[in-house]
Amino acid sequence: MDTRDVSESDEFISHMNRIKAAAAKASQRKGEMVTDHPPQQKVIADYYEHFCAEKTPSKKDDNKVNITTTLIPSPYLPCIVPAKDLEEMKITEMRLETHHRGKKVTLRVLTPPERMIGIIAIAQDEQGTAVLLQLYQQPAEELVTGVEILRPGKICIIKEPYFKQTGNGTYSVRVDHLGDIIWLTEGDERIPSHWNNSGAILNSDSASVRLQGNYAVENENWAVAQRLYSMAIQAAKTPEEKQLASLNRSLTNLKLGRPEKALSDAAHGHDPAAPTEKSLFREARALYELRNFDQSMAKLKLLAESYPENKAVGPEMKRVTVRLNEQQKGQYSFARMYKQSEMNPPLIDCADFSAPVEVRTSPGRGQGIFTTKDVSAGDLLICEKAFAYSHVNEDDDSVNLMLNMETDKMIVGGQAILLPQIIQKLFHNPEMSRGFFDLHHGDYQSVTVTECDGAPVIDSFLVERIITLNSFGSPRTSRASFEKSITHRTQETTFRTCGIWLLASKMNHSCVSNCRRSFIGDMQIIRATKDLPAGTELTFVYRSPEPLESYQDVQKSLSGWHFVCGCELCLERKATPDATLEKRRAITENLKRLLNNVAFSRVARARVLLSELDQTYVREEPNAPRLELSQHYIALGCHLVEMKQTRAAVAMVVKGLEALGFIIIACPPGWESTQSKLEVKRWGMSTGHLPWAFFQLYRAYEHLAPELCQVARHYLLLSYSMAVGEMDTCKNTIPDFI
Structure with missing residues (x-):
């Protein structure tokens, strides 16, 4: 919705055709057994040569657009079989372009990683055969460094590995689903004996490891601190040591965007009968990030009663009070929202409001949103913070392209960044996945298993499909976009910045809508555009209607959602002969020239x-x-x-x-x-x-x-x-x- 779809652009079609040709060539070797695996040292040498070439700055060509392509291959399902029930295999037993169902391979990282679209490094199996390991849907570098993810010496199990050959001829194991990789920690009996003590921190003293974690926190190395605190928990000899490490890890999980884990750690960070000052505060903060403001307030009140000298609780209670007022009454400080929207990215600290509406079944249309009371034109219906949001500077001359090989869909903008962001959020906060996976996903059929080997099962290709069908393009603020339309006399209709809003995504389409969306940063604001009685289904546009559009063009642009719009405007378009539309175009051009001077x-x-233009409407639908x-x-x-x-x-x-x-x-x-x-x-x-x-x-x-x-x-x-x-x-x- 209002995203920058370039699927029909000649420039991007040629780019897609080159990629598809390479994929078709690779598919010709599907099922082929590889007999020419290079020696390990050559694989590593070739990797370093490629790594250095990628990192060497090249002379910028001002006439060439820098396109970074996130390629979505043909979908395959995540593994839902526990690792213990999979059969171990060697790399030399793998076949090209094949997902080895029922199999697993244990790998050890050999080289420092390189971050491209995914994160790559050379890894070996137990026999010493080396391949390129490609991990996709990983956290951003500023959140978790590639070195932390693929640190040399780390050992993992890849479940049902996908074996392929890259464009430069390197053989690789590609992992698209986060749950298909299991990282083994020191002491895990699944680590081959000859790989034991392979670079993990061997100090088993919980307090000592926790102090190392504290040092990482001081340097804001949150992922490193999270790993160290996890080791401290594992090494704990007493309940007190485990509680201290859990409480510290709660902070790192908050910083890493994992509030569900932060809440769990905070709860385990104290004796239930005697909650500590720090544990109560961490629980309140985690509940705030989970947007459970009433529960957050309850924890803060308990904190204030138990520890009246705590100075942080007062400001925090004031902040939660504002959120509750927004949530219950829809009263917002738009000035404060605009101030926050100046930040990069423009993330707004506000609660959601949706009191006048509810989700119901819409006959023939799946779910829909309906009014629960009479509303007037201009009334606030929904004010919702994005579930996930990717801000892209519209002035940036680089292009992030997400290309789906299965659907030939190409979208420019934040979707490529949104994909790993959402997958990471769902993987580390599984309770949040319920609302997300409830969104429309077309005819895509995924697995029904939600957990395996103690980790959530997240289908990356299902997430991509949901993003494609439910993401909204948005300006930094609709006010700025409106101002631009005044000065430039043009209306922006598509945007590179995008996000997912769970409630708003359930709204159905009509070209002649009865409500309208706008944006301030990552807050979507929906107001009624007509007086509506209780029980009215709300609709807004999935793409902005444009003058002089044909019925066929409009329906084609909506075809990705697999419905035909039957609003009065579309019925009028359908009844308009091509010759009449051409006449309307000619009159409109004359009017433009005339009104410009x-x-x-x-x-x-x-x-x-204008009178002649009026005569070009067939009046099939009087209210169109x-x-x-x-x-x-x-x-x-x-x-x-x-x-x-x-x-x-x-x-x-x-x-x-x-x-x-x-x-x-x-x-x-x-x-x-x-x-x-x-x-x-x-x-x-x-x-x-x-x-x-x-x-x-x-x-x-x-x-x-x-x-x-x-x-x-x-x-x-x-x-x-x-x-x-x-x-x-x-x-x-x-x-x-x-």
């Missing part, structure tokens, strides 16, 4: 063209919006305001609103009524032009009927809030508005 002498001509007509009526109204032809301006703007489905009374004194009146009887389609239309009415009434300015101002603020999420900044965004 309009003068009073040309107003009559513009009205004639006429986007092209509305846009140009409002544009002409704006010019007439500038010419001080305010009465004519009001007439044009009203016609523009009526073309969007509005029923509106706009009578200044002496105009079909002795009493001046401005009233929206029925709200129509909400577009990016709507605030501008009401602003023109406001300007016209300043001269024509000042007593109506406050009413026009009210409608302007409502339409502005629909477009950008709030109305507080309207006076700063729209010039000359008081």
Whole structure:
């Protein structure tokens, strides 16, 4: 939804064809047994040569776009068989392009890693055969370094290994599912005897190892500290040692984005009958990150009662109180949200609000979101923080491309970063996976087993499919995007920044929606665009309707979601002959040229063209919006305001609103009524032009009927809030508005 899909771009199609040709060539060797494994030293030497070549800076070509491609291969299911039930195999027994079901291989890392799209290093099996080990969906480097993930000497079991050959001819074992790899720690009986003591920290004194973890914390090496505290727990000889190490590990799990594990560690970090000051605070913080604000407050109250001298609890309680107020009443400080949105990435510290809505079954459409009470146009329905969010600077000239080999789908932007981020979040916070996997995933069939070998089973390809079907493209703020539309006279419709919002993703599509989404950082704000009775299903657009679109083009753009839109606008499009659409395009081009340099002498001509444009609508659906007509009526109204032809301006703007489905009374004194009146009887389609239309009415009434300015101002603020999420900044965004 509003993501940058380049599947039809010639430039990217040629890029995809090259990759698919290489994949087709590799598939020709599927099932082939390899007999030419190079000696271990040559594999390592070739790896270092490749590593150095990749890291050597090359001269930048200003005319060449730097494309970083995340390739999604043909999907395969994660292993759901416990390692103990798998048969050990050698690398020399593996066949190319094959997933060795029912098998496992034990590997030992030989070289430092290289981070590319995945993380790679050379590893050997027990016989000394070396291959490239490729791990995908790993945490970002700034969170966990590649060296920490693939440290030389580490030993692992790869379950049901996938064996392949890379583009440069290197044989490799590729791991796409996090649960398909089991890392073995010191003392594990599954470690081959000749690999024992292979670089692990041998000091088994829990206190000593914990101190090393403390040193890592001081240097903010959270992943290293997490590993050391885990070793300290394993080495603990007393309950006190285990509790201390668990409590310290709780902090590292918080810093690594693993609040479920942090909460568990904090709970194990004290005697249940006598919770400590630090353990209560850590539990409260973990519950906060899990967005369980009421439970977090309960822990903080217990902390305040038990340890009244604690100075940190007061500010924390104030913060949780604000979250609870947001959650229960939908009262937000948008100024504070905008301030936070200036950060990189723009992550907002706010609670979710969704009191006026609920999820229900939508007949024939799966799940949907419905109002639980009567709501008015402009009312806040949902304010939701992203489950996962990937911010991409729109000015960045590099391109992150996610290419799905199975579906030929290519998306530019944050999806490639979102994929490992979400997989890591689900793997380390399995309770969160319920809401995510409940999202629409088309016809993809995954495994039903949720845990194996003590770890969550996360299907990476299912996650990718859910991201593709449910992610939203978003600006840093919709306000900034709206301001750009004023100055550049163009409306942004797709974005490279993207995220997943679990509740909003359940909303179904209509080109003629009854609510509208906007963004402030990673907060999605949804407001009603019409007056709606209780029990109404909410709909918004999955892709923004554009003027002059054909029915076929619209349905093609929606085909990825596997439905046909039957809204009144689509039915009108379907009934419009191609020749009529071409005539509409020609008239629209003439209007554009005319309105770009309009003068009073040309107003009559513009009205004639608008009348001709009006005749191109077949009226198959009487309530269908006429986007092209509305846009140009409002544009002409704006010019007439500038010419001080305010009465004519009001007439044009009203016609523009009526073309969007509005029923509106706009009578200044002496105009079909002795009493001046401005009233929206029925709200129509909400577009990016709507605030501008009401602003023109406001300007016209300043001269024509000042007593109506406050009413026009009210409608302007409502339409502005629909477009950008709030109305507080309207006076700063729209010039000359008081």
